Amino acid sequence: MSLFSFFNKKSSAPTARExxxxxxxxxxxxxxxxxxxxxxxxxxxxxIAKHVQIDNDKVNVKMDRGEKVSTLEVDIEIPLNADVKKDVKAA
Amino acid sequence: MSLFSFFNKKSSAPTARExxxxxxxxxxxxxxxxxxxxxxxxxxxxxIAKHVQIDNDKVNVKMDRGEKVSTLEVDIEIPLNADVKKDVKAA
Incomplete structure (x- = not known):
């Protein structure tokens, strides 16, 4: 799965979410x-949740354990009005 | 760039690093x-560094800011003898 193919959909209209x-x-x-x-x-x-307000049912997590390679895919839809936590210090 | 193409190189010999x-x-x-x-x-x-001992010159970080999409690529070579930090509690 190529990550970039996910984003290559040309959308002229401003996206309603991130x-x-x-x-x-x-x-x-x-x-x-x-x-x-x-x-x-x-x-x-x-x-991620420290920096952006996340809606749990807009988070999609897939894990896969192959013979030699394990993968994790996380796909988060961020509504436009989600507040960005301004100055969050790293723990 | 497809991440999985990176891993699809069939290598029969056990890889000397991860x-x-x-x-x-x-x-x-x-x-x-x-x-x-x-x-x-x-x-x-x-x-990542909390869980695996990382050698800084084996870490490759690329960031790219496109018009609509920003990307971050991190590529870390983990030597086989790198110690895995057993029970690291999440902060």
């Missing part, structure tokens, strides 16, 4: 940190 | 949170 997509892929060796993607998932969502 | 790739794309409306990708960049790197 979209944030995160794609994470972890290529493991035979013996490796197998659950790194699962560990990162919650914390990456938490980082 | 790779973590993060792709972030923010489709903005005409007026929107323009620097969301820049804000998320440092914190996502910090989340």
């Amino acid at each position: 979209r944030l997509q995160v794609l994470l892929a972890h290529e493991r060796s035979t013996v490796g940190h197998s659950d790194l993607v699962a560990k990162l998932r919650e914390e990456i969502l938490a980082v | 790779r973590l790739q993060v792709l972030l794309a923010h489709e903005r409306s005409t007026v929107g949170h323009s620097d969301l990708v820049a804000k998320l960049r440092e914190e996502i790197l910090a989340v």
